[in-house]
Amino acid sequence: QVQLVESGGGLVQPGGSLRLSCAASRSIFSFYVMGWYRQVSGEQRELVASITTGRTTTYVDSVKGRFTISSDNAKSTLYLQMDSLKPEDTAVYFCKASLGRVVYWGQGTQVTVSS
Numbered sequence: 001q002v003q004l005v006e007s008g009g010g011l012v013q014p015g016g017s018l019r020l021s022c023a024a025s026r027s028i029f030s031f032y033v034m035g036w037y038r039q040v041s042g043e044q045r046e047l048v049a050s051i052t053t054g055r056t057t058t059y060v061d062s063v064k065g066r067f068t069i070s071s072d073n074a075k076s077t078l079y080l081q082m083d084s085l086k087p088e089d090t091a092v093y094f095c096k097a098s099l100g101r102v103v104y105w106g107q108g109t110q111v112t113v114s115s
Helices: none
Strands: 004-007 010-012 018-024 033-039 046-052 057-059 067-072 077-082 091-099 102-105 109-113
Touching: 004 091, 018 033, 018 091, 018 109, 033 067, 033 077, 046 067, 046 077, 057 067, 077 091
Parallel strands: 010 109
Antiparallel strands: 004 018, 018 077, 033 046, 033 091, 046 057, 067 077, 091 102, 091 109
């Protein structure tokens, strides 16, 4: 069983920054893809950004140029640097890791962008 623990969420003003972290209980090098998703209450969970073992990254259009996904294999941690935050970025952010056909999710961290 793999544990994913997110941290770094909180309340930030529009235009501010946050860095989310997702600590894995095993080496993240074994996951062929990891990603950050977000979900607003009552809506579907959406992919925000993903990164493969080959360091290929993808982003949803609404965060391109503002968010950066990265990983540190030595620390078994996935990151999401979020800059120029907007109120519409408010959501619970989840970390996801795929290992073969098995998918693991973290418990989520709340991000609230408000003045």
